[in-house]
Amino acid sequence: MTGLPRFETVARLRPVDLVVPGSEVAGVAPYVAVQAEVAGTGPVTLELTSGDTRLVGTYDDGLALAVTAGGRTTRHRSRRAARPEGPLEAVALTLTGTHATVLGRERGVWTARGRVDLGGRVDTRDDTWLAGLRAGTDGPVGEVRAGGFGQLGLRDLRLVTHADGTAYRDGAEALLTATSAGPGFFDTAHTSVWGLDPERLVLRHRGDLFFRRHDRPGVFGDHATHLVRDGDTWLVATSTWGDFDRAARGATVGVTLAETTTDVTRGRHVLDTRPLALPTTGLRSAGVWDPHLVRDGDTWLVAYVSARRFFVFHPVLAGGPDLDTLTLRAAADRRRATEGPTLARLGGRWHLLASDGREGRSGQRARYPVLDLDLREVGTLDAPYHSNIPWPTLLPVREGGDELLLVGFDGTRYGGPLIGYGTHGDVVVARGLLPDDAPTTGVGGAR
Template identity: 60%
Template structure:
């Protein structure tokens, strides 16, 4: 776990933005949840059984055609379908229930059309996913348009730094998923290791839940994550689940069974919880998380207990309105709570009763970057992210961001 003798000052150190529609070396047989992509020089198709999802490109515009139940629908954007000229590559992505066609060259990947398949086909059904097929030259797991919600994977040897992240998709939160990345502290290089997906305890299917923390606890992993994978802005709800596994999560793709993690919100008027951070301490457990009084007004919370199924509320910073990324760290031998305050654009530092005792002296990027601290020799790296979008205007919010680094000085 992160332990600091004192709170250092940080200076900007660099940025990274890995963008890949298809995870290098992956195949469709590794698609365990609805996060798949194909690329090629022209029109493309993904199919499962009698369902066909086609990206059309005629040299000047791109659109989608979807065939389900013997009926074909055409989805073409009036504003975004046309390209500035011939393109080098076409991409077709399935992220959650959303199908998107993108083009690249000249310029970066740009979304040209998108359709929500929720009313057409159950993309989360595992049997349907197992039947995915294509003749595209490149096909496999969907990668990412950006990274956010970066958190240190705890319990690994000191010479290895792995971060969990939310891999941004071409749209809102339900197009993203959880991924793991190895960090080279000297070069700030990021290497994609694996993708992790989840089954829910209360419904069938495979989900791209994210805002995740991994803790190596003895011979198993504890994986806590936020149920953003099917977030519906019309009927918003988010909770936290827990998975336990001995699988090698640092390679390949994994679909984990979960149980609900009951995080106490007594008296908080909570409508949702997310951003879990789990720490084993001498007398049990500490868990940091976020509680929302409405979408989107949220604040940090800490719970404690002898076990993860016997947690009680320890403290809540109810006076904060857009503060998340709740992170537990030891500073000067005491447990502190680090958080990210998007309203005041700062990183407050609080005690376990959620009283503010200081702040991180660090640059604050756009959006609400989490205050993730990584040991770096005698100093520290602060790993955050920003709100810079990509893939054009069509996907809107959710395609962020750059990974933003700062070093202690």
């Protein structure tokens, strides 16, 4: 289609922070950390405790973990990863979901040296257990920081929008949600909120979101989220990846919806949710995820992904007068590795942008297709396609302007081989270079 610019990569950003500045350990969610600078020789001990549960990370001749729960203590040390290459600058103990991890920092880079899954031993999502969480250290340490867990990388970046699809801005910043990667994959990550200065290309962490569900107790780090401002209300549509286990019988992913008037763009929040019923009529569907919501006049449009099985997936579009009475409009079920569906108003009409992963069919690999509302391909974004399946998030540099940013991510890992795939990625920003004679793109809604 015409009117879209050619994009060139202009920035890579990688905010890494194990502890969110100014946050506390107790009371919010099982995503916390304690880190300490190493100030001398001798064993260093880090602790996260609640009730009779004690999680301990130690640094002596290597790094190891010990877990005390239910009157039993177990010790865990990685055969391959426990020993750092040299003296450590700092050590850290993190809890992300049900996973405890011990990390060391060498030459400014954090590397995971041990990890244990607490599932079946400790109910880390329980509110009472969370309220009792405390952090401590012992041994030759300097500065100590403790609080909410931050991130090793970001993925699934999506603009925070008004209901009409236009970008929500706070002063010089456009707001985004992201999946904050933990030291693992699905069940160590959570949703975060960021501010991006589109002129200076600077990212600033603003907050973190966690969720309660209707069908089970506890606090979850669900992610792949779209945050929408609808009048005085925030709508938070989120994919239930927080406890996903592909090997579990009946494993599935759904989408939930939270509604609140609280300012969820700053600070740490736990939100109550209800299911957002996304139709899959006539489709073979093992799960749905990646919601994106816009209101076009009196009609809500919702784009999302449906999986025939894990992981073979494609975009779907639904619509309705409200979010509780959606019906299926179209499904691109000939695609097999396309996700990140994003509704964008281009040239005055709604289109669906998506991302074709490298596992797609011939002609549907490593590209950003542009689809109409019948989900027929009508063009592609002329943009660099990096590793992983980066979502196509378009942001006007200035409100109402024609200069565009494409904000995505890649599969760059962080934290060492013990963690593996889940920490992707770098935030990759491309700038749209519009020819002088190109027509206006009209990205966004009607504001």
